[in-house]
Every structure is written in structure tokens, then in C-alpha cells.
Amino acid sequence: MASSLCLAYAASVVAADVVSVDSILKHPSSYQRRMVTLTGTASGVVQNLGRSGYSQICVQDFNLNDGTGTIPVRYLALCETVDEKVVTVRESDRVVVNATVDAPPENVGITGDTPRLRAMATEVTKSGN
Numbered sequence: 001m002a003s004s005l006c007l008a009y010a011a012s013v014v015a016a017d018v019v020s021v022d023s024i025l026k027h028p029s030s031y032q033r034r035m036v037t038l039t040g041t042a043s044g045v046v047q048n049l050g051r052s053g054y055s056q057i058c059v060q061d062f063n064l065n066d067g068t069g070t071i072p073v074r075y076l077a078l079c080e081t082v083d084e085k086v087v088t089v090r091e092s093d094r095v096v097v098n099a100t101v102d103a104p105p106e107n108v109g110i111t112g113d114t115p116r117l118r119a120m121a122t123e124v125t126k127s128g129n
Contacts (some may be wrong), residue, residue, distance in 0.1 A: 022068035028103035028117050038097045038119060039127060040066035042089050049079060060089050064097060064119065073097055075121035087124045094127040
């Protein structure tokens with residue numbers, strides 16, 4: 001039963017409107033603080049699994065490439081959780097990411113420099129695509 005619920009949930013996530021990374025990179029201020037769904041392949045995965053103890057935050061940073069561009073992603077989760085929705089991202093995983101785009105205005109439009117933006121993931125699921 002739980003696995004069928006997970007499959008139904010994953011299907012609903014994939015069915016949501018997916019934004020291309022290229023669109024975010026070209027118009028970062030349009031996406032500032034906006035919730036988006038991104039799909040792609042993870043690379044450069046760095047995990048900080050936190051310290052032992054209750055309610056420690058684990059950080060996963062990775063780059064997400066959807067074929068149109070690459071955006072850095074940060075995924076925060078509780079290390080010691082029974083929540084089955086928390087996913088450990090591995091190198092070359094295909095993932096669906098629900099995130100808030102963080103494109104601070106002071107970083108947007110800097111001449112000759114790429115804006116420092118990031119997708120702050122609220123949820124990551126693995127994709128079989």
C-alpha cells in the first residue's frame with residue numbers, strides 16, 4: 001500500500017508544470033522566491049550528514065542539469081527522521097526537485113558575471129526517466 005502511494009505521489013510530482021533551468025538562468029528575477037519543479041541529473045553531490053543527535057540538519061548540495069542548463073540545488077532535511085520522503089541524492093541520479101528559487105536582487109544583472117542563484121529544495125524524488 002505504501003509503495004503504491006509513493007508511486008502515485010511521484011506521478012503527481014512529475015505531472016506538475018516543470019520549469020527549464022535555462023528559463024531561470026535567463027530571467028532569474030522573474031523566479032525569485034517562486035516555487036518551481038525541476039527535473040534533471042544530479043552531479044557534484046556533496047553531503048554533510050550532520051552530527052549525531054536529535055534533529056540535526058543534513059545538507060545535500062548538488063548541481064542539477066536538465067539539458068538546457070545547470071543550477072545549484074541545496075536540499076535540507078532532518079538527519080534522524082522517519083519521514084520516508086527524504087531522499088539521499090547520489091551522483092548521476094535522475095531527480096525531480098520541488099524548490100524555491102533564491103535569486104537575490106543584488107546578484108541579478110551583474111555585468112560580466114553570472115547571477116549567484118540557487119534552488120532551495122523542499123522535496124526531492126528519484127525519477128526513472
